[in-house]
Amino acid sequence: MTGAVRRLLIRRARGQKTPYRDKIRAQIVLLAARQWPNTRIAAELRVTVDTVRTWRGRFAAEGLAGLVDRPRSGRPSRFGPVQVAQVKSLACQLPARAGAPLSRWSCPELAREAVTLGVAEAISASTVRRWLAREAIKPWQYRSWLFPRDPDFGVKAERVLDLYERRWNGKKLGPDEYVISSDEKTSIQSRCPLPSQPPCKARMMRVNHEYERGGALAYLAAYDVHQAQVFGRCAPSTGIVPFMALVEDVMSTEPYASAKRVFWIVDNGSSHRGKKAIDRLAARFPNAVMVHTPVHASWLNQVVRHEVA
Known part of the structure; x- marks a missing residue:
């Protein structure tokens, strides 16, 4: 470990605004540099031995880059882009056009209507709300307007x-x-x-x-x-x-x-x-x-x- 890397890890370990996960990883590496065994480091920092072994090994293999989270694929999406577009399109229509007895849409009503139309087998109101928030679509809000039609x-x-x-x-x-x-x-x-x-x-x-x-x-x-x-x-x-x-x-x-x-x-x-x-x-x-x-x-x-x- 070079002096520059050590100083950077010390700043991470002592930083008041450092995220907790980064602080723990820096402390693991610093204690490992002092030749502490994994069990003692785990007991000192109140983490598992597997956690100490993981970050100690990654730093040894990749240096500071090994202390960064690796990309995660996450759970596969249940809904495709076409289904998302269909729900957004439905939200931009008047409920009467879809045959719904409503004056304006809400997220629960949109979710029920999407299931009724066969867009998806099941969908939650929170999922619909998240999709609409990306495009700033708020069908539950409205504003009245009237254009003057008098030619004079x-x-x-x-x-x-x-x-x-x-x-x-x-x-x-x-x-x-x-x-x-x-x-x-x-x-x-x-x-x-x-x-x-x-x-x-x-x-x-x-x-x-x-x-x-x-x-x-x-x-x-x-x-x-x-x-x-x-x-x-x-x-x-x-x-x-x-x-x-x-x-x-x-x-x-x-x-x-x-x-x-x-x-x-x-x-x-x-x-x-x-x-x-x-x-x-x-x-x-x-x-x-x-x-x-x-x-x-x-x-x-x-x-x-x-x-x-």
């Missing part, structure tokens, strides 16, 4: 955004002009809580968490964008009549009744869709101007954003 999206969106900035057709709105954002929220459940028990000696009031369903209602809201004022009313359902009733509530009060113009920003719902709705509103209230958001862009409506918040 830019023009319509610009008009709405200009109103939020108190502009119309390039001109500033006057102090007697207002912008109302309106929308309907359907199927709001009316819940009636069951009676609570009053407090008494050594007992606090008990509030019952159960409730009775009182049906479903629609809530219609009108939001003054610049005055931060909300008008609302409930109705059994949405429609032209409930919407016009909401407009009546707003437009019959001041300052909207005597305003020069009141802009109503609405989406393209059936209650206020198209040119007929614009004419109907103008006929009932000549100072009211209906402005539609682009199709599939109701998120431009301020009252919708307040509903989400």
Whole structure:
């Protein structure tokens, strides 16, 4: 053993970050260099005699290279590359396409479906998860998206955004002009809580968490964008009549009744869709101007954003 090799082995044997297996192998060789027998080395390092014999012999035959693990073939793979590709392909398909009654895949469901399709006789969910992790495939995650399909999206969106900035057709709105954002929220459940028990000696009031369903209602809201004022009313359902009733509530009060113009920003719902709705509103209230958001862009409506918040 040369001096350089000895110094390297000493650093391995004493290193704080040296892997345990490398430290033991270095200590075996260093003790063997001191002419210690295998049995004494095994007792000192608390390993088997076979372990001492193995690494002592490898170092004698190959030097430092003999202290490195030799390549291992490992257990033969149970699944071929074609089977792996088939499972990944299945994970990249919608479950409905495969005939599965699911909204999205999970690893256990993918494993069961692979067995059902005959991809493999048996496969575990952890194996599927490991295969998908290599390609960063996560079919159990999803994100909603919607592409604006209105051909006049830019023009319509610009008009709405200009109103939020108190502009119309390039001109500033006057102090007697207002912008109302309106929308309907359907199927709001009316819940009636069951009676609570009053407090008494050594007992606090008990509030019952159960409730009775009182049906479903629609809530219609009108939001003054610049005055931060909300008008609302409930109705059994949405429609032209409930919407016009909401407009009546707003437009019959001041300052909207005597305003020069009141802009109503609405989406393209059936209650206020198209040119007929614009004419109907103008006929009932000549100072009211209906402005539609682009199709599939109701998120431009301020009252919708307040509903989400």
